[in-house]
Amino acid sequence: MLPVDLPDAVRDALLAPLVDHHCHGVRRDDLSRAQFELLISESRTPAPPGTTHFDTPLGAAIRRWCAPVLDLEPHVAPAVYLGRRQELGAGEVNRRLLQASGIVAFLVDTGLEAPELLSTAEMGRHGGAAADEIVRLEQIEQDIAETAPVAVDYMDSLGEELAARAARAVGLKSIIAYRCGLDFDPSRPSRGSVIAAANRRLSDPRERLVDPILLRHLLWTAVDVARDRALPIQFHTGYGDTDLDLSRADPAQMTGFIRALQPLGVPVVLLHCYPFHRQAAYLSAVFPHVYVDVGLALTHTAGGSARILDELLELVPFHKQLFSSDCYGVAEGCHLGAVYFRRGMAAALARRIDSGEWNAADAARVAHMAGSGNARRVYRL
Numbered sequence: 001m002l003p004v005d006l007p008d009a010v011r012d013a014l015l016a017p018l019v020d021h022h023c024h025g026v027r028r029d030d031l032s033r034a035q036f037e038l039l040i041s042e043s044r045t046p047a048p049p050g051t052t053h054f055d056t057p058l059g060a061a062i063r064r065w066c067a068p069v070l071d072l073e074p075h076v077a078p079a080v081y082l083g084r085r086q087e088l089g090a091g092e093v094n095r096r097l098l099q100a101s102g103i104v105a106f107l108v109d110t111g112l113e114a115p116e117l118l119s120t121a122e123m124g125r126h127g128g129a130a131a132d133e134i135v136r137l138e139q140i141e142q143d144i145a146e147t148a149p150v151a152v153d154y155m156d157s158l159g160e161e162l163a164a165r166a167a168r169a170v171g172l173k174s175i176i177a178y179r180c181g182l183d184f185d186p187s188r189p190s191r192g193s194v195i196a197a198a199n200r201r202l203s204d205p206r207e208r209l210v211d212p213i214l215l216r217h218l219l220w221t222a223v224d225v226a227r228d229r230a231l232p233i234q235f236h237t238g239y240g241d242t243d244l245d246l247s248r249a250d251p252a253q254m255t256g257f258i259r260a261l262q263p264l265g266v267p268v269v270l271l272h273c274y275p276f277h278r279q280a281a282y283l284s285a286v287f288p289h290v291y292v293d294v295g296l297a298l299t300h301t302a303g304g305s306a307r308i309l310d311e312l313l314e315l316v317p318f319h320k321q322l323f324s325s326d327c328y329g330v331a332e333g334c335h336l337g338a339v340y341f342r343r344g345m346a347a348a349l350a351r352r353i354d355s356g357e358w359n360a361a362d363a364a365r366v367a368h369m370a371g372s373g374n375a376r377r378v379y380r381l
């Protein structure tokens with residue numbers, strides 16, 4: 001699976017079990033071609049008539065790397081691949097692909113929970129791995145908004161529910177990038193402004209939250225909980241679906257908030273980051289509590305993903321880089337996340353060893369840190 005020859009110690013470190021610090025549940029049901037294609041694209045729409053989402057870097061990667069896991073030759077046609085998927089059934093396909101990834105722990109973002117997605121515990125069982133929960137802040141806020149009668153209850157319940165959910169989780173996650181962009185005012189909003197905004201919110205609680213005052217209140221409430229429980233907070237940044245304004249998802253735009261968190265010691269984990277992974281690497285280099293990951297980007301850029309890892313490695317401190325698959329809906333994302341992480345790291349490490357920049361022990365240590373060691377330390381696994 002690795003594209004280059006490496007000293008044994010480095011090879012072993014790259015093929016060692018991974019900790020996937022950000023993923024979602026995969027579908028438990030058998031999928032039609034149309035359903036499958038929607039899940040391998042962030043576009044949320046079918047490919048234009050007469051074309052297919054298999055004609056993407058990710059589509060080609062599925063045919064190349066996932067087909068053999070289903071006992072097919074590499075590069076089989078999409079219809080053959082999907083036919084075999086149907087024949088084996090979703091349960092068997094999920095077990096094979098999750099286990100082929102060599103992941104020993106899944107940290108599952110439960111913000112998209114739906115009956116057709118495997119739960120956190122099921123992801124662990126199907127993958128033969130440990131599984132823990134990452135709590136999505138905006139999902140909790142939505143639940144509270146729909147049940148709180150008045151603004152004061154809203155504020156109290158939000159804090160209580162976040163604390164209760166955090167007690168069973170290993171981290172929190174914010175999608176404020178999707179809701180108001182990362183260029184938000186980093187200060188904690190006043191109680192008066194929050195009560196006024198909550199009253200507006202409760203008049204139409206089924207709408208999803210986009211009010212920057214309440215989003216900041218949610219985030220700062222989460223910071224208090226995270227600080228108490230020594231939990232990291234993940235942030236969606238960069239690449240995502242069409243709900244996102246990419247221009248407002250550059251993590252450098254939240255520098256003020258990152259600075260405000262520094263004295264509190266709450267770790268900030270920047271997810272995805274692409275195409276702002278160089279900005280993210282910079283932030284992780286200059287702020288002691290910032291961590292970075294290019295999961296999702298590696299899966300979707302597939303054959304081109306090694307360049308992204310290379311650009312990240314220009315500056316990221318080795319104790320700040322994390323691995324994730326960010327699989328959602330289909331287990332192919334999980335296997336491919338692991339494949340491209342290992343291949344990209346292998347190429348990058350081989351070049352550094354060949355040029356005499358690092359020795360094999362350095363390279364093995366970096367592979368171990370990025371693959372599992374950093375996640376175990378940050379999430380206290």
Ligand SMILES: [Zn+2]
Nearest residue numbers: 023024109326
């Ligand atoms: Zn995700």
